[in-house]
Amino acid sequence: MAETKAPVERPLSPHLTIYRWPLPMAMSIAHRITGSGLYFGTLLVAWWLIAAAAGPNPYSNVAAFMSSFFGRLILFGYTWALLHHMLGGIRHLIWDTGHGFSASEREWLSLATAVGSVSLTLILWVFGYLVMGGSH
């Protein structure tokens, strides 16, 4: 019978950990993660509304938490998650109409989601601080 030859060195499929994430894939995962974050973040919205209905003291507790460093951090993350999920959602609605599926459009839409959510978050916070600075 034929001799067994040494196996030819073929390129292996890249392992998940060294595989370069395509941008649409990363944005898809981010859409799920931000959605899950927003899910639990609604507790803050409910807390805020209940406290406003309960009176000045409960409301000042919420206000104190929101203006603490930790509270600000959560709010900042929540703002970004909200905007990212919204822009990603609009992208999905575009796809639902059957448009935007070509390679360049997918890349462009994904990049717009990432860049748009970060810049809108920063704009909103700069604006928020200006509004707050004016009313204090």
Place this chain on the structure above:
Amino acid sequence: MAGGKMSTPLARVRGLGAAKSGTEHFWRQRLTAVANVPLTIAFVVILVSLLGRNHAAAAQVLGSPLVAIIMLLFIASITTHMRIGMQVVIEDYIHDEPMRLILLMGNTFFSLAVALASAYGILKLSFGVFGV
């Protein structure tokens, strides 16, 4: 095989398929997604306008008819949307049947609790605004 030879004519007309609820969740998720865009923008505007304001100002703004109605629509839309979204996540990742059922129940309980608690707060503010 919703429209195939294996299904009865009645099943074909209903068009619900194996999931028994057809495209209801798919459609409702898109409907609330579209509604969420203007409602969330309105929510952020309301929130930013109340930054640094005291309780009296917040109670007055949140209790005023237009803001209260927008907030109620916002809460109804996002809690419907998030319940369906989390259901998909649970069904995708949790393969243990009892655990999946428990989490799906918990998902509904959580979404409804957030919705009703928020609605209670808004309604209390808007119905109480002339009483104080």
